[in-house]
Amino acid sequence: MFNQLLEFRNAKLLVQALTNKIHEIEYFQKTGQQYQCGNNEDFSIAGQQLLEFYFYDYMLLQGFPNNQSQFKKPSDIIQLRQRLINDKYLSEIAILLNIQNLLNIGNQKSLKNNPKVLSDCVKSIIGAHYYDKQNDLETLRDIIHPIVVQLLNKGEQITRTQWKYNPKSSFLEYLNSYKGELNINPKLTIEWKKDDSVLNQNKSLYLISLELNSTMKVQKVGVNKRETEQNVYLEALLQLRNYHTKNYQKQKKLNNKTEIQESQGESELSTSLDSTLNNQNLSYYSFTEKTLDRIQINFDQQFNLMLEQLANE
Template sequence: MKKDMISAERKSKLLKFCKSVGIKFKNIELLEQAFHHRSLTNEIKSAKNNERLEFLGDSVLGMVTASYLYKSLENPEGDLAKIKSQVVSEKTLAPIALSLHINSLLLMGHGEQMSGGQTKPAILADCMEAIIGAYYLDQGYKAAEKYVLSFIIPEVEKTVSNGLKDFKTQLQERFQKYSKQTPRYQLISKTGPDHDQTFEVSVQLGDKTFGPAKGKTKKEAEQLAAQIALQKYDFTSI
């Protein structure tokens, strides 16, 4: 993208973003490209989209995160893989993008914008990776690593403190280990209007039933039922 294609107002916004996240670009056009969703090129043929930068940034993000986990945690490989998959996921990256106001700088085609593209998790996460790719090209690995760690370390700490496995996963792994069977969940009831439903679920381990537990979604009720079973079931008695 040529320099004269970036307006003074747009450049000011990009520089403000850089300052807010603690990064510097020699080639501001690279950063600008990172904010170009592919739908933009459908309307402006001369505009480059951010897909190639996203591809590169995804690899840099993965490398930085894997290296940090290896150096900072003594967990086995399986745990490190689970942590990595959580912290570099769309579910994690999209809220970070919103907190950095990346959505306000995204440029996309009219149709995508009208459908709420600037707040779609997949688009936000992809843009985060594109920015990493652009920064890596502009400033090198060490600078990109510092930027990535600024938001990945808190997510790693959060993931570790919250536990690596949800209650359903823990219950399934423990029950299968002792019995070679899987827990069976049963929806007991579903009450309330469509916009405010309550689900009641129980879980059966062999001939024993635990719950029911209530939740605002079926998934939440299943998690709570699994938590009850984990607390009350004597797995060594199988």
């Protein structure tokens, strides 16, 4: 099904597509000369773009999007494409082609089974075909569509809810919705690390960290970059909601306490005034005309003056 992926007119392009940058660097360090075939880094970038284009091309040829299917709008196809074109599924295609035994990786033999390295190699082969077939897009379509079909077969295992839900987007939407209420400034860092366990010795993994603030940080390790990153954002979203809820409840309690204190203060003042007036057996008190004419006083001043006169009687 994928054998034509390794059929090249120009064998040098295939060798370059199978050569990791590490091999080129080690070759130069040993010989002092440039590796003639070069590495597959640029081919990998081109292959990614071509694979995304032909994925959408295949779906259009199948009559999608349409209202009778689960792909009702272009964004549905794009979301599915983002789910399927990943290191895990592309590395499985690489293994079917036995690319791990053809890959030039220098002395880093353990990387021959690394999903990202194998995935990049598949994309590099696609990118190299563009030049080998002299920019013939029809021929390239015949080569790439079987890969798309394989990816879609994998996609059947993913429910519509799974491929449509994007934790990163949900996290950013929630953060923007309560921007004024949350003291959050997320910082994402992505690192490579080696798995030092006995079973997976020297296997490269992604270490992805998302710092929300000085007290909250989410960190996860995984083979697949996109899946690991989405898991980080999913946990971060849960922490953010919990943090927001606690802060809201805390502020609500504080506001209620303030209201109660103000209400108690008003009640005590009213009770004290009633008690003072009742003890004097007075039903009515009025200011003299002479006092009002002499100075212009507001209500508070009148009230204080009344209390002073009552206290002296």
